[in-house]
Amino acid sequence: MEALYLLCSIVSTCFTSLALSLLLPVHALLRWLYGSRAGAAACESAALYEGTVWHERRRPVRHSFQYAVRYALIDLDRAPHAPPGHLSADEARHFADTNGPIFLLTIPPSVGYEQNPLSLYYCYDIKGATQHLQKCIAEVTNTPWGERVLFVFSPNSDLVAKPLHVSPFMDMLGNWSIKANAPEDNLFVAISVQHPKLGNYFTATLKAKRVSSSTLSNHATFFWLMPHKVAIWIYWHAFKLWWKNVSFIQHPRNTNPRYREEAAERDRGLRCCEAFHLDGMKDSAPNRTVSDSSSGKSHIDRCFVWRDAKWPWS
Template sequence: MTDPALQSDGTLYRGQVMHKRMKPFIHELTYSVFSILVDVDALPQMDQRMRLFGHNRWAPISLWDRDYGMRDGSAIRGWVEAALQEQGLALKGGAIHLLTFPRLWGYAFNPLSLYYCYDSDHQLRAVLYEVSNTFGESHGYLIPVSAEQAAGAAIHQETAKVFHVSPFIEMSCRYHFSLTAPGARLSVLINQSDSTGDPILMAKHTARGVPLTDKALLGAILRYPLMTAKVIGGIHWEALRLWLKGAKYYPKPPAPTKHVTR
């Protein structure tokens, strides 16, 4: 399955993120966002060809290697390939496309970044879900994509939760992912079930893509001038609302010893 949305070396998506909690009460929110899809190998060229985008430098919209992977400034590709190789997966030089919220005015917070990992034949081999919490921690869930799934209309994956995100959701949960390789439209659906198997949370990101150009970036800046503050502020505001509704509090456990779980 190839990625038809990646025009030149990047795509800008404008859309919405929706969260809906189903248990023990209904709690729903929707907010508008923009995200970018980039070929991690093309970041230096993107830095050169666009005035409003910077790679590892300040710009109105930027992407820094130190915001991903080991958070030490090392190349994103190296971290992803090491995680794949540890699980017996080799891309043999295939593309790695990163879907993420970039830094806006120098700041960013990414609850979830996705790495679509392709082999040298342009087939999607794995998806790496990198989750971050507000405690400054991050963790990756690496899930292979079978040839049958790669050839289908949608990819369905699941994994046990091992990384603390919300203090109002227990650790004994499973994530159920449903997504397609990004195209003209983007769709990422995450259903979370609790220890009894009941659905507890649904999150969905839907958007439409345009080529990543200075014109598209300017439009995003004008439309979402304070998106980072909105994301961070929204997380804490919704946490307060959950607390006021009587949601049970779960203390934060230690982070996993491994940075990536298969």
């Protein structure tokens, strides 16, 4: 039944995207003729990045690929409205326990479709007349299961127990090593999987450069079919891994209803954070930086928040 629903969703999205693509020239013409204050405000609050996503799996078989991507870095405090399905600036500040600007790195929807395996919130703190990147919020979405998890991490480098089944060719064991730089002219994000048996067997990176938005008259054209391309790459390389006889692992919710709680317990076991399982944002306690008097080090008082995301082709 799920396979049939997925197929119907793909067909429906294809027709919708085709129809909306045909309307793009009309939309661009109307904007040129009459202008758009909302569109201009949205453009002013977003920086555009173009770069490459690279994946490398080293065990049990070698498999690597890369593809070109385009991202928007949205100033959530200046944006006319929060992008649908994402946190607002105030929600992100509460979640990360910061007091400065919030920027969201994401691939905007294009012609009726959105696909974001990873979106990042860059959370700044203001001290006096200066501001610095204090924390990041990862917003990880899996496909085709339609789940999403949010958690805070230190951008300098952090180790997080894997909380989400992101691939049918990876189990839930191990940790994510994750880091990100402050986005300026260049942007960098790296995630590797530290597995108890396979070791450091998988790495994914995003490297991107800022492009001049002044040369673009229409952001819709810049991101045209970008989410679709990401989805196609995901499914195509999943097929190639299956073809290479990599073991297929079903979603843990079918075999272990406590997989989320166990991920939180593993995260606590890292001795660098304290994890909580919460069902929503409204009652969530903020993540705080806590000092350990015995070691003199600081750690993030982390909470995982799981949410339902959209069906992958809707």
